[in-house]
Amino acid sequence: MKKRSRVLRYALPILAGLTMIVTAFSIAKTNFNSHPLELAHAQPAAGNTVSGQIERIGAVGLVEPSSQLIKIGTNISGIVEKVFILPGSKVKAGDPLFALDRRALKAVLAQRHSEFAVAKAELQETRAGIPALLAIIKMAQAEVGAAKAEMDDFIDLVRIAKQLESGSGISEREKKRRQILLRRSQSKLLEAQAKLIKAKAELSLFDEDKGGASIAVKLSILEKTLASVKLAETNLDLGVIRAPISGTVLQVNVRNGEFALAGDSDQPLMLLGNTDSLHVRVDVDEEEIHRFRSDTKAVATIRGSPDRKIELSFVRTEPLVVPKRSLSGRIEERVDTRVLQIIYKIENDERTIFPGQLLDIFIASEKEKTNTARITPQ
Numbered sequence: 001m002k003k004r005s006r007v008l009r010y011a012l013p014i015l016a017g018l019t020m021i022v023t024a025f026s027i028a029k030t031n032f033n034s035h036p037l038e039l040a041h042a043q044p045a046a047g048n049t050v051s052g053q054i055e056r057i058g059a060v061g062l063v064e065p066s067s068q069l070i071k072i073g074t075n076i077s078g079i080v081e082k083v084f085i086l087p088g089s090k091v092k093a094g095d096p097l098f099a100l101d102r103r104a105l106k107a108v109l110a111q112r113h114s115e116f117a118v119a120k121a122e123l124q125e126t127r128a129g130i131p132a133l134l135a136i137i138k139m140a141q142a143e144v145g146a147a148k149a150e151m152d153d154f155i156d157l158v159r160i161a162k163q164l165e166s167g168s169g170i171s172e173r174e175k176k177r178r179q180i181l182l183r184r185s186q187s188k189l190l191e192a193q194a195k196l197i198k199a200k201a202e203l204s205l206f207d208e209d210k211g212g213a214s215i216a217v218k219l220s221i222l223e224k225t226l227a228s229v230k231l232a233e234t235n236l237d238l239g240v241i242r243a244p245i246s247g248t249v250l251q252v253n254v255r256n257g258e259f260a261l262a263g264d265s266d267q268p269l270m271l272l273g274n275t276d277s278l279h280v281r282v283d284v285d286e287e288e289i290h291r292f293r294s295d296t297k298a299v300a301t302i303r304g305s306p307d308r309k310i311e312l313s314f315v316r317t318e319p320l321v322v323p324k325r326s327l328s329g330r331i332e333e334r335v336d337t338r339v340l341q342i343i344y345k346i347e348n349d350e351r352t353i354f355p356g357q358l359l360d361i362f363i364a365s366e367k368e369k370t371n372t373a374r375i376t377p378q
Contacts, residue, residue: 061280065273072270102239109232116225140196147189154182247274283339296364312344
């Protein structure tokens with residue numbers, strides 16, 4: 001019994017010590033796998049100029065057209081009648097990409113043309129009445145002249161009758177008759193003058209230079225129907241979606257007979273871009289922003305061929321720091337960081353590069369001091 005107690009006294013502490021050693025080793029190994037970036041930062045900085053190398057910023061770049069990706073949509077919803085292009089097609093600005101079913105739009109346009117024709121005919125009819133009004137005015141002027149001459153004649157007869165005494169060749173009855181005829185001639189003159197005023201007033205309604213009311217109404221109706229025709233033509237033209245720029249069709253997500261919904265959507269109907277010159281959008285982590293300089297050398301390497309380097313030239317910096325979206329797929333990559341997006345132009349390269357391709361980017365954080373210094377990926 002005493003021998004067993006002695007074994008337990010020494011064996012249990014030894015066993016506990018071994019357990020603590022194994023646990024500590026397991027924890028150390030877990031921390032190493034979970035925080036490789038922290039261990040990497042603990043290593044000597046790559047910026048020290050050693051063996052011809054210079055400090056550099058490592059980042060991931062996404063290849064894009066120089067025009068950026070243009071998402072093609074439609075202003076009006078409808079069934080797709082015909083798709084005119086395929087992915088990879090070269091198009092010029094204004095070339096049709098696809099067309100919607102426009103039968104209803106064509107019917108509306110025909111109706112608007114009919115309304116415009118009616119309004120135009122009514123305007124012509126109104127203008128055709130102007131010569132008739134001018135003729136009426138001339139007749140009224142003639143009637144006024146005749147009535148005035150007749151009145152002057154009776155005024156003269158009445159004046160002569162007043163100068164003659166009764167019984168000397170004229171009777172009182174004759175005097176009264178002449179006065180009555182004079183009053184009638186005066187009434188006829190007033191009536192003729194009223195007709196002339198009325199005719200001139202009616203003519204003024206059709207005077208375009210002075211903004212006559214009747215002609216203005218007809219002109220307004222004509223302009224309104226013409227605007228309706230133009231609107232219908234615009235809607236009809238919107239039924240054909242055209243290329244906004246010259247470039248390459250990168251993606252087609254719509255087919256004949258499918259329903260195209262107007263407005264923004266998660267999946268654009270088409271993607272278009274100018275691929276004559278390619279850019280690369282580089283995401284520089286916020287921890288590295290203070291080291292970035294636009295006047296230093298930058299190169300890119302193609303994944304799967306790290307020895308081939310592509311020269312880059314600085315284009316611009318987009319000053320808004322945004323959440324990181326382009327992921328490299330590496331285990332140690334952080335997704336809770338923000339990045340500064342820098343645009344570089346890919347210089348002429350004989351190798352094939354496509355929009356949407358990921359490149360590894362290396363940006364010198366200081367100018368090369370000698371021509372022999374080169375940027376090499378870690």
